[in-house]
Amino acid sequence: MIRFDRATKKYPDGTVAVDELELEAPTGQITVLVGPSGCGKTTSLRMVNRMIEPTSGTIWLDDTDTASMPAHELRRKIGYVIQHAGLFPHRTIVDNVATVPYLLGTGKREARSRAMELLERVGLDPAFAKRYPAQLSGGQQQRVGVARALAADPPVMLMDEPFSAVDPVVRDQLQDEFLRLQGELGKTIVFVTHDIDEAIKLGDRVAVLRVGGTLAQVAPPAELLSRPVDSFVAGFVGRDRGYRALGFTESGALPTHDEPTARLGEAVPQGHDLVLVVDGEQRPQGWLDPASARGTVEESDLLRGGTLATQGGTLRAALDACLSSPSRRGVVVDEQGRLLGSLTAREVLDLIERDEEPA
């Protein structure tokens, strides 16, 4: 557990970046600090590993006052990941990852073999081990940054906008892998971002800060979306928060209708309505407009773009499947991706309304 106890940072120029912050980051969970630029997120984070010394107040790591030991010893016990990875350009990837074990006096062979394991763990090919940072893409560098922070197996990790410098597709991937990794490792993590979507996706708890370095609200993401405490939080969380909140509501068993299907290579069916095309294992491939296709069903005839809702997923996914489907019928599949049936947006809205009625 990390606990900010009236932590305050006033810079020499008089800026109060963090003002009497009271916040707890529970053990084994991801606590996200989010807020507009300049609200003191980075300052708060860096006070934990004393890259910035608090002007007043105390920060506790479990029962230890972080000010009670030399800063460099404290930092070796805390994983630290920053925006531009900050890899050492003159060291190979494997030696970058082994940085903290080397500092702790671990032998070269042991430190490197542990580093190799970690590279695999963060999804990097071991072939990267002997390369230098300049040979890696931004996303790959960031993975190495995470591996380096994990190398000495610290119970606590601090992450300052680690994914915000990579393109959206890679970011999404990194976020998913980060959640998977955290599922395995269960670290106590403080994660800083200015992106509310990222905060909601990653946080077990989300702390919203306002400029001036004060805490506006701390809550689990679903609560933040459904019950923002004031207009600042409501505004920051964003306009489509109602839609995003659906992402936290499990759909339960979706009521589906049977959906007529066709297969690739078969004759184009008669009729005017769009037909769902599946492969040999009943996996949806796309929609077919019988009016515009001739002969047999070809790949090139398919209309793609509809998302699929997985049975047991969220209401958001179900609604999105309907809205994005060319036929307006949302396709529902099982865990293996096989077709179960379809439903309409109206039916999902009924589910949403039923869900919101008090039990």
Place this chain on the structure above:
Amino acid sequence: MIGDTFGWLTDAAHWRSTNFDTGIWDQLLAHVGFSAIALVVALLVGLPLGLWIGHTGRATWLVTVVNAVRALPTVGVLVLLVVVIAPNFYGRTNAGYLIPTEIVLVLLAVPPILSNAYAGVQNVPPAVRDAAFGMGMTGRQVLARVELPNALPLIFSGFRSATLQVIATATIASYVTLGGLGRFIYDGLAQQDYPQMISGGLLVAALALSVDLLLALVQRYTVSRGLTGRLPRAGRVRREGADSRSAVLTEELASQGAR
């Protein structure tokens, strides 16, 4: 003239010393000696100071001051120092001339070494330095394990440019009665023996280039491949490796950084 110069250089008698004359080999040795002393002293002064200023960010005005020293006229300073220092030494020692010469050469060598070491440390990306401290390195560890290795390309370029200047300028030792390859230039000039004079110039140039080549070799095996861009696959390289070909440019960069 070319033929005469070639003749002078290939005359074996000019290479060996006699009771009356010092040959090329011995003057070469003397020249290397003057240069080496000055470079070692300059390195011992300039490198730690430059690294320290870059690491702490303190006393950056010193970089500006040291760079201003370059503007001093070398021969003028030498003559002045000889006038002041030489009378303090009597008898058979040549210290009265050697010390002023070395001072002048050190003054010449310190600026590129110091300002490039400073610039090298300053050029380490802030995120890299931040990560180094964040991993739990002490200030000294950051300097030794991160800043120094990353500054090496610029340090080498500063040292190589200092070496070229010192070797070329060490000819002035002969101007104040000492030996070295400058002897041939000044004697050649005085005796209107132009083949000898040109040969002296050629020998100095050859020495400077050989030493630079040697240093290039040392640099190649000292600087991390992660910095030089000499990477196995023709991979993506973001950081441009700085080397001595861009020495002038990097020194300019250094003096700008000091402003």
